[in-house]
Amino acid sequence: MNIPRGTARFSLSSISSHPRHAKRLQAGLSALLIAATATLALLAPGVARAAPPAELKLDYAYYSPESLVIKRNGWLEQELAPQHTEVKWVLSLGSNRALEYLNSGAIDIGSTAGLAAVLAKANGNPIRAVYVFSRPEWTALVVRKDSPIKTLADLKGKKIAATKGTDPFLFTLRALHTAGISRDDVEIVNLQHPDGRTALANGQVDAWAGLDPHMAAAQIDDGAKLLYRNVDFNTWGLLDAREDFIRDHPETLAQVLKVYEKARLWIAAHPDETAKIISEESKLSLPVARLQLSRNDFSHPQPGTQQLAALKAAAPILTQEQLVKPGTDLNQIIDALIDAKTAQPVIAANSGQ
Structure with a gap:
């Protein structure tokens, strides 16, 4: 091909030999690569996705x-x-x-x-x-219908059924703290929620950190009373x-x-x-x-x-x-x-x- 005299000649080698041109070329190639990658991702959106679990x-x-x-x-x-x-x-x-x-x-x-x-x-x-x-409001402190316990302070020295590591257990600790009672001032009996209800009904514990629906059942079927409620502690x-x-x-x-x-x-x-x-x-x-x-x-x-x-x-x-x-x-x-x-x-x- 004949190139007219005075026309600039461009080649990759001539561009790359100049530092400023080399940077421009590198930036341009990088942009092109990013655009190509994004295009491939759009064309094949499932490629990068993990398979659904079996x-x-x-x-x-x-x-x-x-x-x-x-x-x-x-x-x-x-x-x-x-x-x-x-x-x-x-x-x-x-x-x-x-x-x-x-x-x-x-x-x-x-x-x-x-x-x-x-x-x-x-x-x-x-x-x-x-x-x-x-x-x-799924938890409260529950006592039997004939219980002499009337306030949180009355729980000092008493047995309380609660499932450790659950909201009712932590609710109990927070409730006791409001009355100046520590965990060492009571005996917490670690029972799963339905077993706690049974233990309360049978008189094996004095109070129970209830959880619905078992707590609702204790109220309706056993006549149990909610000693302490606090929705903000739920x-x-x-x-x-x-x-x-x-x-x-x-x-x-x-x-x-x-x-x-x-x-x-x-x-x-x-x-x-x-x-x-x-x-x-x-x-x-x-x-x-x-x-x-x-x-x-x-x-x-x-x-x-x-x-x-x-x-x-x-x-x-x-x-x-x-x-x-x-x-x-x-x-x-x-x-x-x-x-x-x-x-x-x-x-x-x-x-x-």
Whole structure:
């Protein structure tokens, strides 16, 4: 090819021989590579995604109405059928069991109380709270209908049934502190929630840190009395997921949250049907289920500032009772626990935002 005289000649070698030109070329090639990579990602969006899990393991609990509704209606199985993910349901009788299952990998997603989750995470449980299934008043201190105990101060020297590592246990410690009573001033008998109710009815303990629906059953069927109530000492009902599951299966987690949102909205529209499901699953009477349901607020599914504030206000009891290692920064633990981002798109979609 003939090039007219006076026309500049350009070649890669001539450009690269000049430092300024070389930098421009390098920058241009880098930009081109980034654009090409992004284009390939758009053209083949599935390349970077992990395969759906062959099995999803999660809990259901009598204190989590959404989990009972979802399980009964088979909604999660329907949602995950196209990707051939099998759903395995595991019963959690309390936060302590759910947290044990999460820590061991027996489940990927579990239902717990907020402060119990803080305690577990502070002790190394690899979880994050991705959803709020309820703002409950699910625990109180309960005594028999003929009990001479009238105030918290009367509990000094008495036996109290409570499930260690759960909201009722931590509720009990906080309640006692308000009356100037320490854990050493009482005898806490570690029993699972239904066994605590039985021990109270049989006179084996003087009081019980109740949990619904068993607490509602004790009131209605046994005539038990609520000695001390404090809704602010009931920490939020959280749906916790293992950090490795959040990282490896974000699409499946989003599907789970979508189904939880479906159940939350369904419960608001169908309280009678929800109470019936709770009654049948927990094998307790319909009046008991209705009382339990009436003590739940399902209007705040998004984890965020409310949960952070409530848990940071509650956390000092963990240090005071030496339930965490000295020097543990509980505020940092709580900040790491509450995941305000994962559920946001799902909740926004359901609210029409």
